[in-house]
Amino acid sequence: MGIELKDIRFSYGRVQALDGIDIRLEGGAVGLLGPNGAGKSTLLKIMLGFLRPDQGEGRVLDHDIRTEQTLIRRRVGYMPENDCFIPGMDAVTFTAYFGELSGMPRQEAMKRAHDVLFYVGLGESRYRQLETYSAGMKQRLKLAQAIVHDPKLLFLDEPTNNLDPQGRKEILELILEISSKKDIQVLISSHILPDIEFICSYVVILNKGRVAAKGELANLREASFRLFELKVKGEPARFLERIRALGCKVEETEDMILKVYMPPQLERKAIFQTAVEERIQVRQFLKSQTSLEDVFAKAVGVD
Amino acid sequence: MPIAERGYIHWDGELLERRRPWLPITRQGIRLAFKRKYFKFSFFVSLVPAFGFLVGIYAAEKIQDFKLKIEGVSTILQVNPGFFRAYFAGDFLLFMMLMLMVLSGAGLIADELRHNALQLYFARPLTKKDYFMGKAAILVFFLSLVTVVPGLVFIICKLIFSGSFRFLADYPWIGLSVIGFSALVTAFFSFYTLMISSVSKNRRYTAILLFTIYIFSDVLFGIFYASFRNPYFALLSIKANLQQVGAAFFNVKAPYAVSWIYSLAVLLTLCAVSAFILHKRVKGVEVIK
Numbered sequence: 230m231g232i233e234l235k236d237i238r239f240s241y242g243r244v245q246a247l248d249g250i251d252i253r254l255e256g257g258a259v260g261l262l263g264p265n266g267a268g269k270s271t272l273l274k275i276m277l278g279f280l281r282p283d284q285g286e287g288r289v290l291d292h293d294i295r296t297e298q299t300l301i302r303r304r305v306g307y308m309p310e311n312d313c314f315i316p317g318m319d320a321v322t323f324t325a326y327f328g329e330l331s332g333m334p335r336q337e338a339m340k341r342a343h344d345v346l347f348y349v350g351l352g353e354s355r356y357r358q359l360e361t362y363s364a365g366m367k368q369r370l371k372l373a374q375a376i377v378h379d380p381k382l383l384f385l386d387e388p389t390n391n392l393d394p395q396g397r398k399e400i401l402e403l404i405l406e407i408s409s410k411k412d413i414q415v416l417i418s419s420h421i422l423p424d425i426e427f428i429c430s431y432v433v434i435l436n437k438g439r440v441a442a443k444g445e446l447a448n449l450r451e452a453s454f455r456l457f458e459l460k461v462k463g464e465p466a467r468f469l470e471r472i473r474a475l476g477c478k479v480e481e482t483e484d485m486i487l488k489v490y491m492p493p494q495l496e497r498k499a500i501f502q503t504a505v506e507e508r509i510q511v512r513q514f515l516k517s518q519t520s521l522e523d524v525f526a527k528a529v530g531v532d
Numbered sequence: 533m534p535i536a537e538r539g540y541i542h543w544d545g546e547l548l549e550r551r552r553p554w555l556p557i558t559r560q561g562i563r564l565a566f567k568r569k570y571f572k573f574s575f576f577v578s579l580v581p582a583f584g585f586l587v588g589i590y591a592a593e594k595i596q597d598f599k600l601k602i603e604g605v606s607t608i609l610q611v612n613p614g615f616f617r618a619y620f621a622g623d624f625l626l627f628m629m630l631m632l633m634v635l636s637g638a639g640l641i642a643d644e645l646r647h648n649a650l651q652l653y654f655a656r657p658l659t660k661k662d663y664f665m666g667k668a669a670i671l672v673f674f675l676s677l678v679t680v681v682p683g684l685v686f687i688i689c690k691l692i693f694s695g696s697f698r699f700l701a702d703y704p705w706i707g708l709s710v711i712g713f714s715a716l717v718t719a720f721f722s723f724y725t726l727m728i729s730s731v732s733k734n735r736r737y738t739a740i741l742l743f744t745i746y747i748f749s750d751v752l753f754g755i756f757y758a759s760f761r762n763p764y765f766a767l768l769s770i771k772a773n774l775q776q777v778g779a780a781f782f783n784v785k786a787p788y789a790v791s792w793i794y795s796l797a798v799l800l801t802l803c804a805v806s807a808f809i810l811h812k813r814v815k816g817v818e819v820i821k
Binding site for chain 1: 547659
């Protein structure tokens, strides 16, 4: 089992950081989303065993988060958000060092360090001093140190920070490949929603210390909104006003396409009915895919 | 096929549960210290007094063998507890220990705070205690090489050169004094260095601070002592406190007319304050921001 948290509550003094978190995550890649202050970091700290919840219980990789923190950290890989390295070291020493600290035998750690550095695309520069690495290379290095001991659970915090488009694509593909291994679970915390969409099939959205939404991304898209793309002929102002009154959210694109987010309870027929009444000709009516951005905005209550 | 094209592969080994999880930190720290430009030079210079005193032990025995009648020689080269105190609590050795700390210890925590490396350590099965143990063991290693190791070598060489156990019969406690005083000096410098290294993210700043506090405390003592002639001002000086306790450990007359217990209390208090500051400055829980 991956992660199971039941009614987790935690507060910093009077500030309630987590308020009854219930999640159960198994396998694959999971996106952890939420605005700043939603409780993502606190939740990560609790899962890694740095904080003890005030209330509730949880298990990570079948280890109790209250009593078996060391065992959790032995089997977990963590890629932090900000740049981190040790000056004076080269990449292979650095990666092997953290493998060894995770419990790998020294020689095995060195051998594995070479492998993972090639894997993340730093093979050619593995003997270079880390001070000379670019921001993108440091990002790859962080991934290397997180996977050197072959963890069963990988926490990735903003894994595509500082990367150029090509580098970002490569890192995302690596993460996608790692998460496709049946026995490795990846939990990604990121503000870059397209990254989450690319890798994760399951998301947990936190807001104000609570789970605002969770589930398969496809289901969330369907449950939150149904998105349709319309092309109409005629004067649409009154028509748009009326369908907004029905609960639809409408966006007009530059190429005159209307993106209509229909609430789940509203039937499509109502749109056509309104069009007829307003003497509007509907020339195109296509079901489209809701973006994660829409799901996120709805879950945290922003437009 | 290049490894990168083979895709992600699992490691088929078993993760160990180490009894001393801090050992890799120490090993890596020692290796990194020797990579530093001025450290090697400083380390070898700090061994110079040990060689000098070793030659002194040899010379003292040879002078007796050949019964040279040189006036004053017997008092200058007498190998007794005073000889050991002169080595351990000598100005030069204490200064060189400080230099070793400046060159090898100033960045131990400061560099890792600066480059956010702590979060990588604490995401591993390491406790804060393991982390400090690993860092402190680096300093203990270097300090031991200039304190307890030469001290024990002196005793062994004295026994070999003299060809008898008379020295041990006269001073049976000397070995314990060597170990005890070395442990105290090592513990003090380790706490002091780690504490200073944790107060800033800038290695240069911590190096200057390490040096300045040590020197300034002694200058302050000098000024007050010259003005008021009160030996209790020796308690202000780190060096004077170490020398006072050193004299007590080797059972010789203390340089200042102050009880060595007070000096020991000052040093232990500094260690406790350092431990407290370290505990406050390095927090495992703050690794995820």
